[in-house]
Amino acid sequence: MSRVLVIESSARQEGSVSRQLTQAFIAQWKAAHPSDEISVRDLAVEQVPHLDANLLGGWMKPADQHSDQEKNALARSNLLTEELLAADVLVLAAPMYNFAIPSTLKSWLDHVLRAGVTFKYTETGPQGLLTGKRAFVLTARGGIYAGGTLDHQEPYLRQVLGFIGIHDVEFIHAEGLNLGAESLEKAVTQAKAKLALVA
Template identity: 85%
Template sequence: MSRVLVIESSARQQGSVSRELTQQFIANWQAAHPADQIQVRDLALEPVPHLDATLLGGWMTPSEQQSEAEKAALARSNQLTDELLGADVLVLAAPMYNFAIPSTLKAWLDHVLRAGVTFKYTETGPQGLLTGKRAFVLTARGGIYAGSGLDHQEPYLRQALAFIGIHDVQFIHAEGLNMGAEFSEKGLAQAKAKLAEVA
């Protein structure tokens, strides 16, 4: 039995293509792996605060010297990190906002990319500690960006995940969604076809 952690980051609850892709992923995965546990964390319904001095204090201040706010920030970071540590498969649903990922997803990453927990510094440089995990990234894009210099999603997420030891990463892009019906239908159909193969 594997544990699957799904991170939703679309600001929209209705009419969201990335959420549509996530629902198909979950349905396909459950059909192929009925014993697996799937946890969904929705960053729109439960926003994660952006990295600030309070969270840094929670990480770096000795426990006996922490303020109540720092303790709460550390507890939240620990919960998010524990969810990631316990997952065998990570699914990131990432609509493209202004050529990159939603700020809510960046905030989540800032909580879980933690020295000594998900990576460590060594004499030869940083080393990821989350080896053996798989990740799927489901994107929704108004234009067609894959492989272009305007795609700041895939390179960034590949680097961030590799930094913590997750190298087995598959991207599934639904592109051209705002380029008219023909492009939109084709982009969504291609993404759903790839999702059917993944499970």
Template identity: 80%
Template sequence: MSQVLVIESSARQQGSISRQLTAQFIARWQASHPADRVSVRDLAVEPVPHLDGNLLGGWMTPAEQQSEAEQAALALSNRLTDELLAADVLVLAAPMYNFAIPSTLKAWLDHVLRAGVTFQYTENGPQGLLSGKRAFVLTARGGIYAGGSLDHQEPYLRQALGFIGIHDVSFIHAEGLNMGGEFSEKGLAEAQAKLAQVA
């Protein structure tokens, strides 16, 4: 039995293509892996605070010297990191906002990319500690960006996940969604077909 962690980041609850893809992924995954456990963290419903002085203090200040705010920030970061550590499969649902990922997803990453926990510094440079995990990234994009210079989603997420040792990453892009007609239909259909293959 595997643990699947799904991270939703679309600001929209209704009409969200990334949420639609997530629902389809979960349904197909559970049909193929009925014993697996799936948990969902919705960053729109429960936003994660952006990196601030309290979180930095919680990481760097000895426990007996931490303020209440630092303790609370550290407790949340620990909870988010524990969820990731427990997962065998990570699913990130990421609509493209201004050529990149939602700031809520960036905030989540800032909580879980932690020295000594999900990666470590060695004589040979940083080393990820989460090897053996798989990740799927479901994106929704108004235009067509895959492989182009304006795609700051896939390169960044590959770098961030690889940094903590997650190198088995599959991207499913639903593109051209705001271009109308055959572009949006084709983009969604291609994403759904690829999703059916990988899930």
């Protein structure tokens, strides 16, 4: 049995294409892997605060010096990190906002990229500690950006996932969603077909 962690980051609950892709992925994955355990964390519903002084204090200060706010921030980071550590498969649903990922997803990443836990520093540079995991990134984009200079999603997420040791990463883009009804339908259909293959 594998554990699948799905991270939703769309600000919209209704009409979200990235959520449509997530639901398609979950349905197809369950059909192909009925014994797997799938958990979903919705960052629009349970928002993760931005990196702040309380979280830095929780990470860096001795436990007996933590304020209540630092204890709470550290507990939240521990929970999110433990979910990631326990997962065999990570699914990130990421609509493109202003050429990049939603700030909610960035906040989640800021909580789980932790020195000594998900990566470590060595004499030869940083080393990711989450080797052996797979990741799928489901994107929804109004225009066509894959492979272009305005795509700040895929290069960033490949780098940050690789930094913590996740190198088996597959991107499934639904692009051109705002270029008319025909383009939207085609993009969603093609993305769902790719999801069926990877599941």
